[in-house]
Amino acid sequence: MRSFSLSVLFSLGLLIPGLSLATGAPAAGHSAEASAVPDAVAGGDDPPGIVMLVRRPQHVRAAVQTVRDLEASDSLATTPVEIVVCGKAAGNLRRGTSLASRIEEQAPGRASVLACGMSLENRGIDPDRLTSAVEVVPNGLAHALKREAAGYLSVDL
Known part of the structure; x- marks a missing residue:
């Protein structure tokens, strides 16, 4: 299973808008090497979803x-996404915080925001x-690992 770091995620974000993944054609101004995308993203082996920890x-x-x-792009435009929030950030999901308000207003409908129950308990x-836009899972890390084992693309931020 492929796991992406924050820098890879942002690199993909810069490449995707001008990239035609269906044909494998590089974006304008980019060489083929610069626009390489992992196989799981590039075509017929679309992942069942993306999980971001x-x-x-x-x-x-x-x-x-x-x-x-x-x-807004052609790649992964309809792939479901789970954003699993662990550690300190889980506390910022409480109603009334700026992060909770942003999630309520801006989170795309196909993205689920999940809070780690263990992180909440520890704090x-x-x-x-928590804001009603957030669901709680017992253990965020275990949830992300299960999704990765099921074929989801995994991004660890």
Whole structure:
């Protein structure tokens, strides 16, 4: 299974708008090497979904924006996305926070935002205080690993 780092994700974000994945043609101004895309993204082996494991509030914002950017492109435009929020960032999903408001207003419909129950528990955060746009999974890391084993593209931010 392929796992992408933040730098790869942003590189893909820069390449995707001008890239025709169906034909494999490079974007204008890019050589074939510069526009190489992993096989799972490039064609017939479309993944069942994408799971993004995030730990920082700014990465949650980047993940939401990336999903919106993917919707505007030909590649992965309809692939479901799960944004799994663990660690400190999980606390910023409480109703009334700027991050929670942004998710409520801007998260694309095909993206699910999931909070790690373990992270909430470790920080003493009541799951009932989270924005209604967020679901809770018992263990975010275990959830992401299960998705990866099921063939999802995995991005760790």
